[in-house]
Amino acid sequence: MPPLLDDDSDDEDDLAQNWEPPATNRPESPVPEEPELAQPAPAPKIAAEDRFIQKPHVTKFGGVAGAPLDKTEFPAYTKYQSNISEVDDNPWAPFKSQIDWQIARWAKVRGSTSTAFTDLLSIEGVTEALGLSYKNSRELNQIIDDDLPGARPVFERQEIVVGGEAFDVYFRPIMECVRALYGDPEFAQDLIFAPERQYADADKTIRLYHDIHTAEWWWKTQKNLERRQKGATIVPVIISTDKTQTTMFRNKAAYPVYMTIGNIPKSIRCKPSRQAYILIGYLPTTRLDNITVAAARRRALTNLYHACMRKILSPLKDAGLNGVEMASGDGVFRRCHPILAIFAGDYPEQVLVTGVKTGECPTCPAPRDELGEFENVYEPRDLAAVLKALAKADGNATEFTRACESAGIKPIYHPFWEDLPFVNIFLSITPDVLHQLYQGVIKHVFSWVKEAFGPVEIDARCRRLPPNHNTRLFLKGITTLSRMSGTEHSQICRILLGLIVDLRLPERQSTTRLIRCVRAALDFLYHAQYPLHSSETLEQLNEDLRSFHENKSIFVDLGIRDNFNFPKLHNISHYPFGIRLLGTIDNYNTEHTERLHIDFAKDAYRATNRKDEYLQMTLWLERKEKVLRHDKFIRWCCAGSPPPTIKNAEWRPADVFQHRHLQMTKFPSVYGVKLPTLTANYGAEYFRDAFARFTIGFKNPEFNKRQVERAVEDFFLPFQSVSVYHKIKFWNEDPLGREDSSDALDVVHVKPGYTNRQGRMIGGRFDTVVVNDGTGQHSGIKGYRVGQVRVVFSLSRRVLESLFPGDKPPKHLAYVEWFSRFPNTPEQNHGMYKISRPIERTASIIPVANIRRSVHLFPQFGPVAPRDWTSQNVLEGCTKFYVSPWSDRHAYITIC
Numbered sequence: 096m097p098p099l100l101d102d103d104s105d106d107e108d109d110l111a112q113n114w115e116p117p118a119t120n121r122p123e124s125p126v127p128e129e130p131e132l133a134q135p136a137p138a139p140k141i142a143a144e145d146r147f148i149q150k151p152h153v154t155k156f157g158g159v160a161g162a163p164l165d166k167t168e169f170p171a172y173t174k175y176q177s178n179i180s181e182v183d184d185n186p187w188a189p190f191k192s193q194i195d196w197q198i199a200r201w202a203k204v205r206g207s208t209s210t211a212f213t214d215l216l217s218i219e220g221v222t223e224a225l226g227l228s229y230k231n232s233r234e235l236n237q238i239i240d241d242d243l244p245g246a247r248p249v250f251e252r253q254e255i256v257v258g259g260e261a262f263d264v265y266f267r268p269i270m271e272c273v274r275a276l277y278g279d280p281e282f283a284q285d286l287i288f289a290p291e292r293q294y295a296d297a298d299k300t301i302r303l304y305h306d307i308h309t310a311e312w313w314w315k316t317q318k319n320l321e322r323r324q325k326g327a328t329i330v331p332v333i334i335s336t337d338k339t340q341t342t343m344f345r346n347k348a349a350y351p352v353y354m355t356i357g358n359i360p361k362s363i364r365c366k367p368s369r370q371a372y373i374l375i376g377y378l379p380t381t382r383l384d385n386i387t388v389a390a391a392r393r394r395a396l397t398n399l400y401h402a403c404m405r406k407i408l409s410p411l412k413d414a415g416l417n418g419v420e421m422a423s424g425d426g427v428f429r430r431c432h433p434i435l436a437i438f439a440g441d442y443p444e445q446v447l448v449t450g451v452k453t454g455e456c457p458t459c460p461a462p463r464d465e466l467g468e469f470e471n472v473y474e475p476r477d478l479a480a481v482l483k484a485l486a487k488a489d490g491n492a493t494e495f496t497r498a499c500e501s502a503g504i505k506p507i508y509h510p511f512w513e514d515l516p517f518v519n520i521f522l523s524i525t526p527d528v529l530h531q532l533y534q535g536v537i538k539h540v541f542s543w544v545k546e547a548f549g550p551v552e553i554d555a556r557c558r559r560l561p562p563n564h565n566t567r568l569f570l571k572g573i574t575t576l577s578r579m580s581g582t583e584h585s586q587i588c589r590i591l592l593g594l595i596v597d598l599r600l601p602e603r604q605s606t607t608r609l610i611r612c613v614r615a616a617l618d619f620l621y622h623a624q625y626p627l628h629s630s631e632t633l634e635q636l637n638e639d640l641r642s643f644h645e646n647k648s649i650f651v652d653l654g655i656r657d658n659f660n661f662p663k664l665h666n667i668s669h670y671p672f673g674i675r676l677l678g679t680i681d682n683y684n685t686e687h688t689e690r691l692h693i694d695f696a697k698d699a700y701r702a703t704n705r706k707d708e709y710l711q712m713t714l715w716l717e718r719k720e721k722v723l724r725h726d727k728f729i730r731w732c733c734a735g736s737p738p739p740t741i742k743n744a745e746w747r748p749a750d751v752f753q754h755r756h757l758q759m760t761k762f763p764s765v766y767g768v769k770l771p772t773l774t775a776n777y778g779a780e781y782f783r784d785a786f787a788r789f790t791i792g793f794k795n796p797e798f799n800k801r802q803v804e805r806a807v808e809d810f811f812l813p814f815q816s817v818s819v820y821h822k823i824k825f826w827n828e829d830p831l832g833r834e835d836s837s838d839a840l841d842v843v844h845v846k847p848g849y850t851n852r853q854g855r856m857i858g859g860r861f862d863t864v865v866v867n868d869g870t871g872q873h874s875g876i877k878g879y880r881v882g883q884v885r886v887v888f889s890l891s892r893r894v895l896e897s898l899f900p901g902d903k904p905p906k907h908l909a910y911v912e913w914f915s916r917f918p919n920t921p922e923q924n925h926g927m928y929k930i931s932r933p934i935e936r937t938a939s940i941i942p943v944a945n946i947r948r949s950v951h952l953f954p955q956f957g958p959v960a961p962r963d964w965t966s967q968n969v970l971e972g973c974t975k976f977y978v979s980p981w982s983d984r985h986a987y988i989t990i991c
Contacts, residue, residue: 143631144874144988146295147831151303154292159326160317161288164420164428171280171424172731175724178244186732189242191228196729198227199235203722208702209236239718246724247275247373250713255379255406257399258386264403265709266376269354270410273330273433274421276356276373281727283424286358288328290314295629304628307331307357307678312436316517320432327418328429331357331436332411335688336404336444338380341700349696349712350378352407353688357436361626361682367690370723374695374716377709378403397507400447404511411435416516435515438523439683441530442662448512449476449520450504456662457524458669460503467659469644469668476503476521485513525683526666526673532620533584535663540616541573541587543650547609548598550574556594556956559964562860563951564842565982566590568966581686588617589981593953596925596977600653608649610924615642618926621987623670626681627831633671640668756838757825757944759907763818763889764846770815776847777819778861779885779910781938783812789908789940790898813897817888820907821846827948830874830988839985843949845884845909858967861885865947865990866911874989881930881950881978882911883970887943905942912938914976926991927953927977934974950990952976 168174179188190196202212209232216222222230229235248271254261277286287306290313295301304310313329320327335353354375355364364371379399386392411433418430438448445457454463459473484498488508499506512520545553554572562568567586569576576583592613600606619639625632650656670680677683695716703711773779787810791803798806822845826838848859863883871878887909895904914930921928930952954964955975964972980990 143629143635144831146301146629146631147303147627148873149295151293151295152297152299154294154299156289156291156314156317158321160290160321161328161429162326164326164430166420166428168422168426168428170426171278171283171422172728173426175244175728176732179242186729189238192226194225195227198225199229199238200722200726202232202235203239203719204726236718239721243721243725245717245721246279247717247720248272249717250376252710253406255399255402257402258395260383260385262379262381262399262403263709264376264378264406265713266352266403266407267373268410269332269375269407270414270419270433272354272373272375273332273356273414273431276354276371277330277358277421277431278424280424280731281369282359282363282371285360285363286423287360288358288429290317290329300630302630302675304633304674305626305679306361307436307682310674310676310678312522312676313357316434316436319517324418324430326430328431330421330431330433332433333357333437333439333683334408334435335439335683335685336378337440337685337688337692339692339696341696347700348380349700350380351692351695352376352378352404353691353695356433357682361678365681365684365687367687367694370720372688372691374691376403376407377712394506397447397450397505401507401510405509408435408511408515412514412516435512435518436523437525437677437683438520439525439527439685439688441527441685442535442666445524448510449524450499450507450510451476452505454662455503456665456669458521458666461665464658464660466662466665469641472668475519478519478521481521482513485510522676525677526623526670526680527685528620528624528680529581529684529686529689531663531666532623533581533588536616536667537584537588537620538579539661539664540613541584541591543655544591544595544609544613545574546655547600547650547653548595552598552959553594555960555962557590559954559956559960559966559969560590560593561863561952561954561970562844562966563862563982564844564949565986566951566979570966581689588620589951589979589983590953592617592925592927592981593977593979596927596953597955597957599958604653607924608646612643612646612649614925615639615646617981619643619667621981621984623667623680624984625831626679628674628679633674636671756828757823759820759823759943764821766818767816768819768888770812770817773817773819773886773910776859777845777886777910778912779938780936782886782910782940785910785938785940786812793904794899794902814890814894817886817890819845820887820889823884823887823909823943823946825946825948827985827989830985839983841948841985843884843946845887858965860967861970863914863950863952863970864911865950866941867945867947869945871947876917876928876978876990879947880916881914881952882939883914884909884911884946885938886910905944907943908940909943909946910938910940912936917978922977925977927979929955929975929977931975932973948986948989949982950986951979951982953979 169177185191187193187196190199206212212235213231213233216227216229216231221227229238248267250265250267252263252265255264256262276282287308290308292299292314293303293305293309295303307313313331317327317329320329333355336350338348338350341347341349352375353372355372359371363369381399383392383395383399386395415432415434418432420428421431422428438445440448442457443453446453446455449457451457455461456466459475461471461473465471481502481504484495484502484504485507487495487498488506496506510520512518512523550572554569554574557569557572560566560568566589569586569590573587579587592610595606595613596610598606600609616639619636622632622636622639628636647659651658674680696712699712699715700708702715768777770782773782779785784807787807788803791806791810792798795802795806823843824840826840828838843862843864844860845862846860849857851857861883863881865876865879866882868878868880887907889907890898898904913936914932917928917930952970953976954960954969954973955977956973961972978990980987
């Protein structure tokens with residue numbers, strides 16, 4: 096896969112000549128360093144991460160928590176089957192045939208508009224030729240509405256009156272939604288029914304956190320419930336709301352409310368294809384422009400929001416306190432207590448839900464002028480005092496307002512969480528990587544860095560970074576980007592430190608604190624997104640934050656900031672506490688629900704005729720859910736049993752990490768490449784000697800280096816051409832040892848320059864990789880070395896039989912030019928390892944299987960990036976590099 100380039104990007108040389116500003120000469124003389132700060136270099140993380148790959152020591156909650164009742168029913172798919180006639184004779188019922196069903200599924204899941212589908216079927220002979228049981232969209236909808244059993248409850252529309260004005264709210268009965276998720280047969284084998292504590296050591300001193308059932312909230316809430324009545328099964332309800340635009344124009348918006356449950360493991364919840372989130376309502380999007388007084392309008396909007404949410408969530412009150420009997424997908428009943436555990440949203444949503452004033456922390460009562468401080472730690476807001484103030488809502492208005500002000504919240508008339516049992520809304524507000532880190536802290540740090548160094552040199556360096564599969568090349572720079580998304584901020588984080596590591600500040604000021612501050616922010620960002628945390632990594636998270644605060648004063652000294660009192664910076668100080676309480680951030684990250692906007696808001700709106708759209712959107716969604724449920728049922732019928740599941744929280748032994756799934760193309764990219772061509776086009780200057788050393792060493796493993804060199808002199812190369820490959824693709828397994836994780840795709844490109852169809856010369860690309868020398872482990876740089884892959888090739892069977900009679904050499908080999916070995920320690924300020932390209936290059940031939948992963952290198956540009964360097968030639972022009980751990984999360988864990 097080629098590197099991601101900006102749209103309409105020009106040739107690199109044209110960019111430099113036509114519109115790049117000229118380089119500014121900066122002093123090359125040494126810059127005086129500040130006195131050494133107390134903060135040490137980044138601490139090695141290997142020991143903490145190594146604990147993750149060992150099987151944890153588990154303490155169960157005990158007793159009868161989560162125990163099944165003496166009551167069962169038919170499994171969910173069996174009940175579903177009984178509602179469809181003729182399914183025994185026709186597995187595609189209520190459709191006539193497989194193609195009849197597949198076209199219906201395509202029309203509702205992947206197809207275009209209903210009108211376009213009707214137009215297609217109206218073509219003469221199409222319906223008859225395909226043997227369809229419907230002739231247009233209306234008839235298909237009739238089959239879905241009448242003959243497919245409902246998997247999830249239908250939407251209701253009710254009026255909410257606030258301030259004498261009525262508003263429509265579309266919602267589903269939340270208890271039926273909970274039953275639908277809890278009783279979904281796709282999740283039956285994976286559901287979690289009771290909390291547990293996991294430890295990394297036998298002494299149980301190092302706690303592990305991942306899914307919500309391993310954190311403190313579930314354990315403590317279970318204890319409270321068990322005091323009332325033993326045998327409770329908690330169903331942690333996770334709610335997320337976020338307003339989104341449904342169109343690029345006309346300013347049309349939707350306000351969806353999503354729900355899922357914590358019994359479903361996060362490895363399933365975070366995948367949209369598993370449909371573990373359910374849309375439970377659309378809130379009104381009115382701005383109340385008829386209210387002219389701004390303060391009154393804000394109060395009315397807040398009360399409208401809480402009135403709608405109270406209507407949707409109020410059934411959780413009795414169910415959470417007393418419990419209800421619910422059957423999981425396998426037909427087993429338990430006494431379930433659905434309890435609001437998490438409310439995920441961005442900062443405006445958090446302020447709206449908790450009732451605090453904009454500019455304050457939703458979790459704790461930290462004063463506004465202390466939000467930028469690290470040492471001042473406040474306990475969470477006093478829920479008892481807040482509830483006492485809210486109890487006066489039906490009394491004297493002035494007394495109610497003063498009581499709420501004293502409690503630290505705005506006067507809200509009966510917020511939706513007021514009566515919900517076991518709910519502390521100030522603790523339910525969760526960390527949010529997308530809005531708090533990427534679009535909050537990181538966005539600010541980037542703007543400060545841009546102002547400190549200026550845009551010209553930063554953009555010039557962007558155009559001269561070497562390519563890497565996991566790193567986007569911003570060939571037009573990054574300082575002119577506007578309205579950046581979270582994805583773009585993530586891509587900038589992968590290159591930010593490499594752009595500024597040896598830049599100079601005005602007036603020869605030291606960059607030590609600035610580099611350390613940026614490094615600490617990036618460390619916090621990457622640590623925070625660990626899918627598995629321990630007591631040790633949470634301490635490291637605190638140390639990252641401490642380092643950031645110790646060094647952030649550089650931006651005040653540069654005149655860029657006066658203070659750091661903004662909520663999103665303060666909010667990240669609650670991350671360790673939030674992870675201990677509710678599990679790792681991927682349990683509730685709003686990136687998941689941002690993705691759901693496409694399905695539940697944007698696509699749903701496009702399916703309407705823009706008139707009374709919510710009625711059409713909800714109906715469209717109900718039909719789509721029916722089709723998706725029926726699709727799962729048909730697959731279950733055809734397989735004879737539910738699809739296989741991956742149990743949560745399984746660990747692999749450490750030796751598994753030496754294996755990756757490697758995939759080479761079935762056929763070479765080019766056959767019969769002559770050896771002189773390898774030298775001229777691929778740069779494999781020492782191919783003959785390297786191959787001789789590989790062959791002799793493989794056939795004579797007992798030879799020492801001197802013996803190998805002697806044998807090289809007499810070695811005869813029995814071939815004059817090889818078949819070469821231009822790409823290596825492999826998947827790196829999860830470095831934290833989680834069985835339920837997805838492997839990380841990585842690609843290495845090895846391709847010479849060529850002339851495209853337009854007659855333009857496209858430069859070659861020879862990626863850099865990390866190679867295992869045979870002693871490398873699953874994390875850390877010990878036993879690894881960086882090299883640049885010049886040729887990937889294979890030999891013919893005849894040559895193999897001639898060279899290695901009776902042996903089985905690797906099928907795919909790589910010619911690699913080496914960089915210097917990793918130093919013992921990284922650089923002190925920025926924490927990256929520095930390597931160099933030897934003046935006299937050395938090369939080896941290695942098995943492709945020895946390549947661990949691709950690696951991105953940051954050139955050491957110096958004060959001013961040489962203008963003759965480009966993204967295509969910088970690996971040849973530069974001699975010193977920094978090894979980047981930022982290209983992806985896998986690299987951060989394995990290379991640091």
